[in-house]
Amino acid sequence: MRIFGHPIHPMLVHFPIAFWTVAVGAYVAGAAGILESFDGIAKFTNSAGLIIAMLAMVAGLTELRTIDSASEAMRVATWHMMIMAAVWICFLLALVLPNAAGGAMDRATAQLVAAAAAGVGFLLMTVGGWLGGRLVYEFSVGIKR
Numbered sequence: 001m002r003i004f005g006h007p008i009h010p011m012l013v014h015f016p017i018a019f020w021t022v023a024v025g026a027y028v029a030g031a032a033g034i035l036e037s038f039d040g041i042a043k044f045t046n047s048a049g050l051i052i053a054m055l056a057m058v059a060g061l062t063e064l065r066t067i068d069s070a071s072e073a074m075r076v077a078t079w080h081m082m083i084m085a086a087v088w089i090c091f092l093l094a095l096v097l098p099n100a101a102g103g104a105m106d107r108a109t110a111q112l113v114a115a116a117a118a119g120v121g122f123l124l125m126t127v128g129g130w131l132g133g134r135l136v137y138e139f140s141v142g143i144k145r
Ligand code: HEM
Pocket: 007, 008, 009, 010, 013, 014, 016, 017, 053, 054, 056, 057, 058, 060, 061, 062, 063, 064, 077, 080, 081, 084, 085, 128, 129, 132, 133, 135, 136, 141, 142
């Protein structure tokens, strides 16, 4: 998926990375009891990350067609895709788990669960982002020749 020949996926990916980086900081700060208002920031930035990541995934999926299916680049792209899907699920869990428990968790436990899910998502995102970088800078995926 391209605009004037420029792949859309790299235009979008910086937004979820930035939003989720703020979100994980806010979840951890909330769990550590640093400030009450971190809850709202965490939910807002996490939700924004989830929405834009979904758009990025659609754009990324369309780019897969440009990669030779038997190549090492496709192997890396498949790992990148699976890891980023896992990241998305982690941040979704951070958003919904505290509420989904239906009040079974106290506030401190809910904040801890959200921070843990977001923390795992963030660590996975660093690996997925590195693999995305390999696709562009090592295998020249999306580079105009
Ligand atoms: C279905 C999921 C995804 C697929 C199939 C996918 C596929 C790709 C492909 C093919 C590239 C090579 C560049 C291009 O052609 O656009 C790439 C790069 C990249 N992707 Fe993804 N991607 C997915 C999800 C994500 C998500 C959710 C993020 C961020 C949260 C992300 C972050 C990156 C980054 C940082 C790069 C390197 C961009 C650059 O350095 O210019 N990807 N991805």
